[in-house]
Amino acid sequence: MPRLPTLHGRGVTPNPCNRFERITLERDPGTVAEDPAPRTEFFRDSSRSIIARNSSPDVGFDASINPYRGCEHGCAYCYARPTHEYLGLSAGLDFESKIFIKQDAPELLRNELSSPRWRPQLLALSGITDPYQPIERTARITRGCLEVLTEFRNPVMMITKNFLVTRDLDLLAELASHRAAKVAVSVTTLDPALQRAMEPRTSSPKRRLDAIERLAQAGVPVAVFLAPLISGLNDHEISSILMAAAERGATEASCVPLRLPYGVKDLFVDWLDRHVPERKDKIVNRILAMRGGRLNDPRLGSRMKGQGPMAKQVIQLFAVARKKARLDGPPAELSTAAFRRPGDVTQLALGF
Secondary structure (H helix, E strand, C coil): CCCCCCCCCCCCCCCCCCCCCCCCCCCCCCCCCCCCCCCCEEEECCCCCCEEECCCCCCCCCEEECCEECCCCCCCCCCCHHHHHHHCCCCCHHHHHEEEECCCHHHHHHHHHHCCCCCCCCEEECCCCCCCCCCHHHHCHHHHHHHHHHHHCCCEEEEECCHHHHHHHHHHHHHHCCCCEEEEEECCCCCHHHHHHHCCCCCCHHHHHHHHHHHHHCCCCEEEEEEEECCCCCHHHHHHHHHHHHHHCCCEEEEEECCCCCCHHHHHHHHHHHHCHHHHHHHHHHHHHHCCCCCCCCCCCCCCCCCHHHHHHHHHHHHHHHHHCCCCCCCCCCCCCCCCCCCCHHHHHHCC
């Protein structure tokens, strides 16, 4: 039986309707999008604030910076896809081909950190989309934000799948010297073919390991982040991923089992149909077993861990592999002690 068609360089093939819209367009089954090779478009995002806050106990930070909306990396499983629906767009192809750039982000960040109301605290860069997606090479919004953070010495934790993070080693190393920077490099597979199909515009597994090594050599605390952990697809690689990362200098490791909010459920099942149909049933059944009979469990306390014997088994497997790779030590703690506001005469006089 021939496989369903896919789009070269894209994580998903369909562009499903927006869940908030009443009028929808439905294509004949088996057809691809109207534009078989959609070009990426970029739009200016005119947001007037840059620091987003959350109160979720499942997330390891309270505040974050997101320089971009949408992500050209195109990861098929990305939990952030439904955020594009708030813009009137689709969580499918629109999410990875219509990218909104917050060009004013560095200036907005400077204004917020300069305010006497700002209480120095850890900022995540970013909490939703990858700050080093391809457009960052020329837009340099993430670097602009890092320059501001370095000037203020405000601690930052970064998450990325892109080797481009090494471009900013000068800033990250400076922050790390004040215990104010940490980077998590997401490594979901060591198989280049699977990476290209599942995360088409991300750095290869080798380049991600290279990034870990260069960060570690520069004195930047670096963690390996195995997310999502997809039972039946990449869980057999847990040990080899952690070992490879440890050999390159990673000192921490964490994982999050796959979660599929809103329309991501159908997009990921469609991806399984097109790329690994022979494993689709096994993978879907394991997701159901780890999510209480559903493809997504949004409840706080379980959405990042899963539930039931299957989830417990996968997490235990990860814990054993993490210990074997010696990545189970205490995480690097970041500090706000070196925070300063440039131009503050008192701080300058004291040498802070």
